[in-house]
Amino acid sequence: QLGLETRTIGKMIHYQETVESTQKIAHQLANEGVQEGTLVVAEEQISGKGRLMRSWHSPKYSGIWMSLILRPKIPVHEAPQLTLLAAVAVAQAIEDTTALKPQIKWPNDILVNRKKVVGILTEMQAESDRIHSVIIGIGMNINQQLEDFPEELQEKASSLLIESGETISRSTVIQRALYRLEKLYDLYLKEGFKPIKDLWESYAISLGQVIRASTVNDTIVGKALGITDAGVLLLEDDKGKVHSVYSADIEIQ
Numbered sequence: 638q639l640g641l642e643t644r645t646i647g648k649m650i651h652y653q654e655t656v657e658s659t660q661k662i663a664h665q666l667a668n669e670g671v672q673e674g675t676l677v678v679a680e681e682q683i684s685g686k687g688r689l690m691r692s693w694h695s696p697k698y699s700g701i702w703m704s705l706i707l708r709p710k711i712p713v714h715e716a717p718q719l720t721l722l723a724a725v726a727v728a729q730a731i732e733d734t735t736a737l738k739p740q741i742k743w744p745n746d747i748l749v750n751r752k753k754v755v756g757i758l759t760e761m762q763a764e765s766d767r768i769h770s771v772i773i774g775i776g777m778n779i780n781q782q783l784e785d786f787p788e789e790l791q792e793k794a795s796s797l798l799i800e801s802g803e804t805i806s807r808s809t810v811i812q813r814a815l816y817r818l819e820k821l822y823d824l825y826l827k828e829g830f831k832p833i834k835d836l837w838e839s840y841a842i843s844l845g846q847v848i849r850a851s852t853v854n855d856t857i858v859g860k861a862l863g864i865t866d867a868g869v870l871l872l873e874d875d876k877g878k879v880h881s882v883y884s885a886d887i888e889i890q
């Protein structure tokens with residue numbers, strides 16, 4: 638029904654109207670050994686998960702809430718590369734379906750006109766240094782109106798409808814996103830992270846700017862120099878010291 642043109646990604650689709658979180662179902666399926674490329678999609682999540690233990694607002698029929706299972710043979714420390722890969726694929730899918738110009742805020746928020754329209758949550762299952770599965774959760778705000786967002790999000794969040802003024806077909810966006818994901822994943826398996834990194838940097842919003850990165854117990858303010866080959870953000874503070882940031886919330890100063 639999605640009219641997919643992909644080979645493995647989205648070949649098996651688990652669709653449910655209402656779930657707690659597609660991420661949770663994807664973890665269960667991954668444990669059961671389902672094939673790579675299996676996708677979980679829902680119309681609504683009642684406890685959608687965001688990064689850094691936050692919740693993710695996922696109202697019925699207005700967005701895309703999906704989790705993809707991959708099983709790459711890469712070491713654990715390279716898994717963040719897949720998050721960046723997913724962000725590029727989704728940005729491309731937005732360009733394929735709208736006239737909007739998406740930008741990526743490290744590591745994987747997609748902004749349109751400086752407002753967040755997409756969030757990506759990557760989790761993995763691994764034993765020692767062997768990845769068992771990587772679960773990429775993608776939440777896309779598609780057809781929400783501003784008043785559909787909780788008040789505290791209205792300044793920072795948006796949807797493709799709000800930004801483009803047009804109702805967007807969710808199935809077309811899913812189809813494009815899966816197509817782009819497969820193309821980039823194939824490229825990644827063949828040529829490594831370099832081409833993905835270059836693409837990611839072409840969408841990056843914060844490189845060269847001074848940003849504030851807040852982690853659980855630390856805040857670093859510095860100029861964003863770029864990302865490493867592992868997908869780690871490099872920040873240079875005012876003393877010239879370069880910090881590697883693995884996971885944080887960033888704010889552009």
Ligand code: BTN
Pocket residue numbers: 657658659660661682684685686687688689691693695701702703704746755756757758774775776777
């Ligand atoms: C973020 O904090 O920006 C990441 C949000 C990720 C939300 C998606 S929606 C589909 C999948 N299932 C979840 O519970 N979360 C992710």
